[in-house]
Amino acid sequence: MPSKYVIHTETVPRRFQPLIQSGIIAWEEGCLKCPVCVKTKCVYGVYDHRGLDARQMVESIDNACMNCLRCVQGCPNELIHKSINPEFMAMGDEHWTPNIIASLWKQADSGKIPVSGAGYPGPFSGPGFDAIWTDMSEIVRPTRDGIHGREYISTAIDLGKTPSYLVFDPEGEKAWAKDFSPLLNIPLPIILRIPEFGAISEKTISGWAEAAKRLGTLFSLSTEMSAKIPEGYGPWLLPSISADVEALEELPSGCRMVELCLDDDWHETMKRRGEKSFAQACPTVLISAKVSMAGAMEEKALQLVEAGIPIIHLEGNFRGRGFDDPEKFLKDGIRSVHLKLVEAGIRDNVTLLASGGISMAEHVAKAIICGADGVFMDFPMLIAMECRMCRRCEKGLSCPRLRGEVGRAMFFEQLDKETFEGMGTVEEECELE
C-alpha cells in the first residue's frame, strides 16, 4: 500500500491584514472608567494588542476579534459596538461570497485542512452544490478522530481510457490490456488551472507550475503561457492547443497531456483530423477535449468519446453556471453528461473532468458524487494570494492586493483613468451648462 498522501505546507506572513466582516467601535467619550473594564476580560486579549495598520488604516483588533460580543454586551454604558464592514460585504459576488473568500484566506494563512461540521450555523440548503446533502461521518470523523483519522482513503485518480478487460494467455498466467492507451495517475482529483482573470505575474505562474510538480498533478494553461515557464516543467503542464496536429510540435518537452480547444466546427475538424491523427503524431500524449456547459453538451461529449477522445473536460463559467443558462449549475451539468455516457454504456471508457466555480473543498467531493472523476481548481489559488474577486484587473484597473508594493504612493495617470475614463471624451473649449 502506498504511503499516505500528505501535502506539506509552510506558513508565510501575509502581506495585508485581511478584510474582516465587522469592526469594533469603542467610544471613549462618556466612559465610566470602571475599575475592571470589559475590555480587560476579552478572552482573546484583543484589546491588549490594539494598534493601527497604517497601510490600510484598519484597527488591528478588528482582525483578532472573534465576535463573541462579550465586551459589547458587558459595557454598562453601552459604549462598545460592532459594525458591519461595507468593504468586506462588497467583496466578490453571489457565488464567490465574502464568507467564501474570507474562509479561503484563512485556509491559506494556516495551510491546514478545513474542518467544519461541529455546530454548523448556516442554512441547510441553497443553490448549486449547497443543494447536495452528504454524510461522510462514517468514513472520517475529523472532529472526533482528527483529520488523519481512522480510514485510509485513496485520493488518486487515473486520467485516460481505462482498459475494459484483460486478455490472458492460454496458460492463464500472463495478462495484458486490450486496446491499451496511455494512462496518467495523479495522487489527488484536482488539476490546477490558470484563472480566467487576475493580476498574475510570470513569477506566480511559474510558482503554480512548481506547486503542480510538488503535488504530482498538472497545471492547465494556454500554450503561450506554458512557453514562458522555465524548462523542466513539461511533464506537469497541461497546455490548451488548437485542433491542428501541427500544434503538437509546440508542446513543452515531456508534456504528458494536452487539451483540445474545439471551435463550433469541431465535428468536421474531428472528422478531418480525428483523435487518430493526434494519437499517431504523439502516441504518448493524452488528449482531453473541452466541452462548454451549454446546449447539446451531452451529445457533444458522447460524440467526442465515440470519436476516441479519452478525457472530457466539462467547463462551466467562473461562477459554476452554464454559459447559456445561468440557472443551470455545474452539478446539474456533470450529472447530465455523466448519465448520458452511462446510458450509452461508455462511461468507463472516459475520464470526466469538471471546472468552473469550484470554490470550497466540499465542492470537489460533491462534483465527484455527481459523476466527475476530478476537477480543475483555479480562483482559490488566486484568492489564497489575497485576491478579493473585485474584477478591477479585468477592466485594466489597478489590483488592490498589489497596491502595497508601492507603499501608499498613487500614480496620477492611473487615478485619472479610474476616475474619468467612464465619462467619455471632452471636447476642447466645450462649456459645461
Ligand code: SF4
Ligand atoms: S467581541 Fe469578544 S472577542 Fe471581540 S473584542 Fe469583544 S470580548 Fe473580545
Ligand code: SF4
Ligand atoms: S483583487 Fe481584484 S484586481 Fe486583484 S487580481 Fe483579484 S480580481 Fe483582479
